[in-house]
Amino acid sequence: MYFEKVKAEYVDGKRKLIPTGEPDVFYPADDVIIAIGQENRFEWIERDLGIEFDKWDMPVVSPETFASTAPKVFFGGDAALGPKNVITAVAQGHQAAISIDLYCNGLDISDRPAPDTKLFSTKMGIHEWAYDNDVTTDNRFIVPQADKKETLSNRLKEVELGFDLATAFKEAQRCLNCDVQTVFDEYKCIECDACMDICPTNCITFTTNEDDENSLRMKLLVPAINQEQELLVSDTLKTGKVMVKDEDVCLHCGLCAERCPTAAWDMKQFNYNTAKAGHLCYA
Amino acid sequence: MSRVNDFVVRFANVNGTGSASANYLFAKSVFRMGVPVSAKNIFPSNIQGLPTWYEVRVSEKGYLGRKEGIDLMISVNPQSFKKDIASVRSGGYFLYDSTKPLHNEFLREDIHFIGVPLMEICNREFTDPRQKQLFKNIVYVGAVARLLNIDTNIIEGLFAEQFQGKEKLIAPNVKALHLGSDFIKENFSFPLDFYVEARDLVGDSIMIDGNSAAGLGAIYAGATVVSWYPITPSTSLVSSFESYAKKLRKDPLTGKNNFSIVQAEDELAAIGMAIGANWNGARSFTATSGPGLSLMSEFLGLAYYSELPVVLVDVQRSGPSTGMPTRTQQSDFISAAYASHGDTKHVLLIPSTPTECFDMMADAFDYAEKLQTPVIVMSDLDLGMNDHMTPAFKWDDSRKYQRGKVLTAEQLDALPQWGRYRDVDGDGIPYRTLPGTHPTKGSYFTRGSSHDENAAYSEDSPTYVRIMDRLLKKLETAKKMIPAPEVHLGEKKSDVAMLYFGTSMHAAEEALDILKNDGASMDAIRIKSFPFCNEVKEFIENYDRVFVVEQNRDAQMRSLLINELEIDPKKLIKVLNYDGTPITADFILKNVHQHLFQSIN
């Protein structure tokens, strides 16, 4: 196969490949695979359609509605706001679909339906929870791979074999339960300290409040030094103390809620349903 | 007919007048003359004023059991005159204080009266009222010595020992002794037709009571913590431990005690402390009697189930309830064997002599620690509180205390895993740890609630059953460890046999001797421990009938034999003495003959 020799030049910050004028180079090959470049190029869109392009020669797209400047044209995926992962692409597709639906119904596409979110208690009874709150100390399981001799000699051989069923379940059990949150209701709290005493990571402290957040952080059973993680600080309780929780080390194990006699603590699961076109989300 | 070295003398006194030590002088002087003697103090549950008796049997043949029929009665207690006169055998003698004349109504034609004016002599010779009372006792000892041909030099020697450090008391005592002796010399013919003649029949025997022996045994066994609550007849056991400990257990450098004794607030606390100390690795014991045993039951159950060693001495007295607190019985066997609610069973040791009290007490700690369970030494009032002639105690200096399966820190480190209640060796005995042994290994929670092999709380049925079955297995191991019965076989195997234990031994052996002389020889077995060793069942199976001699009303040992060994009840014939006085050979023989006579007809 022949290759043209080029060099990279930057015009207005944009990279362009300019032929050097040297003779083409020949490479002998058994097979030639033609791959598609992962780059947005819209030379094929006529520039007089009413779609505005920016200085990078990309269409101007609303990050909320995914509408272009032409009313009937919507974008999604890499074509919209540049390369992202597939999950983002799907989400953008949803948003674009909502816009199209609204537009077709003659509605304002900026007046968008909210996603459906719910926070619900997972406490079912003594020791019984609607989520799996076993805190496992297992390390991440290694995905088994096929023998390298085989995979190197046979490119059709899949390298990652995947988990067997039992390991897959175990791996799933390692869930950090980040959708389950400790929710504190100061009006129910009788300040018995049970939650503070039981927390395996000592992340709950009942203490008097401080004007300065850093002072409060240092007063906790174990000082909360990760400034990026906000503290959960309750209103002032009956005895004048506040409940302070350092979310940084919470395991979501639910022991605080288990040992709370008045359900001032609860483990609540956060459910999010993305909005869908045609009010499907309300179905 | 004269009887040398074979008679019974009884002293009738008022409690609290110092008569016991005077009477003991008499018994001891016979012993010093090399003649076997046995003394029984028959006293009331009272400190002052009620009648008390001291009975001495002199026996050339070495029979140390009590004997019925009194040859010589020394009565210095008008309260019991009538009864005392009645108790003298026909042809016997009655020595009384003749200061005041004897009422006619008391007179008996068939006995001899010897009047010694004890009060008159004392009033004449001594001035201090307390001295008058005390020396009255010595005066009659002197009189009796002369009547029975006892060498007063021996008694004087005993004074010298008794009053070491208080030498000025020797002379008035000697004086009193001779006052009595001389009065007889001047007024009566002596000796009587029964008297003492010096022999060499006591070998290296000693005279001691069972409680003192057991207290000394505990000293030798290395007991360090003693907790107790006063109760007759066990009190003197702890007193003995204390007095020996004060002499033998002082730290030579600091003068501090290598022991601790706490008088508890009750029997519950007494056994609680003993269990706590044993849990913490000290050898500890307590002593009590029937009522205390009842109170200790709950704790005994805890020690049994949580597998802690503890040694308890039950010096039995007459029950039920308060019963006759100063009279003997063997009536705690069922309650001791199965003390506490639920399925429990305890190791019992049954001594017959003070020597066995000493030995069994020393062994009891080894058994308790090796088996990790309570061991109860079943003494009784007769054994515990009376002075007995008994073989001298022996101690092997190479003997090491057997502390059982207790893990050290090094052993814990070397073990891949350890469970407090795991039967590793197959003998039913697990390994235990003591508090403070290791910073991170070997700690466990001792509890009376159901637990698994790792001492964790468990209500799991199979686990519970496993642990309960292992406890039975442990008792099987115990059977091979504790003292086997003593079997006496005649030249020719008999059809019927006799079974006895504890303080019935002397009377039973005497009865067996008499049977043998009568040509009705009987094989015999003395039980020394519970649960019964296999030899007991094997023995009983060999005979048509076995007389079971006991000192209780309900045939408790017989019940245990039936219950534990599944022996046909018809085979076990009850011989039961439960009047509170020590059993006699006559009593046994009377019962045996009666049964044999009935079965022939």
Next chain:
Amino acid sequence: MTYIKPKFAHPRLPENKLGYTRKEYEGSLSTLCAGCGHDSISAAIVDACFELNIEPHRVAKMSGIGCSSKTPAYFLSNSHGFNSVHGRMPSVTTGANLANRSMIYLGVSGDGDTASIGMGQFTHVIRRNVNMTYIVMNNGCYGLTKGQDSATADYGSISKSGHVNSFEGIDLCGMAIELGATFVAQSFSGDKAQLIPLIKAALSHSGFSLINVVSPCVTFNNNQGSTKSYDYVREHNEALSSIDFVPVREEILTEYDHTKLKVVEMHDGSLIKLNKLSPEWDPQDKLSIMTALHKSHERHEILTGLLYIDSESVELNELINTTNVPLNTLTEKELCPGSEILEQICSDLR
């Protein structure tokens, strides 16, 4: 899985002088009712032992029967524990203490275990001044048998079922002082700031120390009308002083106001600093505290803090002149007099 405690710990848990974190002082997960005051006391024990740098295996945990007596399973899992029989913990502890005087004895009991079935042993363990800390987890009721009134329930206190108590409650602290206890304190399970230094001081005291801790039973005695509920105790808690425990001479005290600050030196040289809130009371004066207790009773107040201390206390082993070496370490060499002496004894008996 909220019946198992996760093995995770905070990665930056502070260590004490022995290099242990609080984790090394914890026990298994409590099986008491959620919110039980007893659990707070267990946590305070964990904190006190951690802060005092006590080696856990040098502690023996002693208890009787009842909710309170279960708690030793929930703290200091590296310590031996002894869950004995009902009301008899004092005797077992006394025996254990006699066997090895070098260990720390921590007894835990309840109001039933102490003030009813165990009253006899309680009074005698005080009388003997056994070197131990005796914590009463006092909830005024029998939690394990569904909330019957106990002997410490106050007169007129109303149970959850509506029953009004017709008997006077026993004041364990007043009684202990009368009996000659050498360290008596009262506290509330919901006040760790006070409870932890009290436990530390008690553990450092040579002799018997009592801490009567009012500990609400959330299930059976936390209702309106109860005098042992969280709300009632918080409203009626009258602290005598704020307390600070200073381990063996950590801090040299300069001048202080004696009318406000009371400093008590302990047997081992450590100090208890008390910021007195009442000028009439002196923790070393029995009469002042007895008066204060009676007055607080009339005012329906619960007097808390260190009530009384005798820093000259002489504990049991000293009283009976026991050797300083733990008795359980003595061997044949020290204990067995040998055959020669036995022969001598026998010859004296001939």
